Amino acid sequence: MDLFGDLAPLQFANVEEAARALEACxxxxxxxxxxxxxxDLLPRLIDPCVGRGHLVRPAIAAGYDVRCGDIYPWExxxxxxxxxxxxxxxxxxxxxxxxxxFDVFMNPPFSKATQFVDRAFEIGARKVMSFQxxxxxxxxxxxxxxxxxxxxxxxVCGERATWWWFHIPPEDRKGRSQSQAHAWxxxxxxxxxxxxxxxxxxxxxx
Numbered sequence: 452m453d454l455f456g457d458l459a460p461l462q463f464a465n466v467e468e469a470a471r472a473l474e475a476c477x478x479x480x481x482x483x484x485x486x487x488x489x490x491d492l493l494p495r496l497i498d499p500c501v502g503r504g505h506l507v508r509p510a511i512a513a514g515y516d517v518r519c520g521d522i523y524p525w526e527x528x529x530x531x532x533x534x535x536x537x538x539x540x541x542x543x544x545x546x547x548x549x550x551x552x553f554d555v556f557m558n559p560p561f562s563k564a565t566q567f568v569d570r571a572f573e574i575g576a577r578k579v580m581s582f583q584x585x586x587x588x589x590x591x592x593x594x595x596x597x598x599x600x601x602x603x604x605x606x607v608c609g610e611r612a613t614w615w616w617f618h619i620p621p622e623d624r625k626g627r628s629q630s631q632a633h634a635w636x637x638x639x640x641x642x643x644x645x646x647x648x649x650x651x652x653x654x655x656x657x
Contacts, residue, residue, distance in 0.1 A: 461506045467618035474560035475617040478505045482612050485636045489606050495553035499536035503527050518544050550575030558582040565596050578639050585632040603642040606635040606651040
């Protein structure tokens with residue numbers, strides 16, 4: 452049983468059902484690349500929901516030592532651990548790494564994003580970079596969490612991020628753009644107070 456209760460990965464009837472249940476959406480390549488430059492990330496990174504590797508590939512190319520996990524075996528040609536990041540088993544991702552010597556770089560499921568941030572700090576992350584819809588800041592149910600979230604900066608995408616569900620093949624994406632307001636949210640375990648707002652474009656931070 453995983454974080455979706457009885458909906459274990461092998462019970463999905465097809466890739467669309469899996470993508471929607473697990474909220475699996477691709478991070479745009481430009482957003483992944485620029486996200487790495489927003490903050491002073493440590494050389495060691497964890498991506499707990501690697502998906503098809505859209506965040507991991509540019510991180511590895513930039514020289515980061517990256518460990519990957521995911522709750523579902525999406526197509527990814529690199530090493531990764533099949534694990535629910537919200538479970539105790541996720542501790543395996545930090546074996547041999549001391550607390551405070553790694554950061555988390557991720558695009559978690561929207562409905563579980565707050566829990567992913569909390570879990571990242573629980574296992575010892577120094578900083579968390581999370582790519583999410585700007586709507587994450589909304590909702591009265593998240594009010595108390597945001598008041599204590601240690602969010603240091605919100606890098607709002609000045610150019611809207613076009614994202615796609617995993618089940619929509621590339622050949623079917625023309626003319627079906629799904630663009631929404633997104634941002635990279637930077638959390639720092641030592642930060643207190645309100646976050647700074649910055650603007651993010653394909654050529655960097657403004």
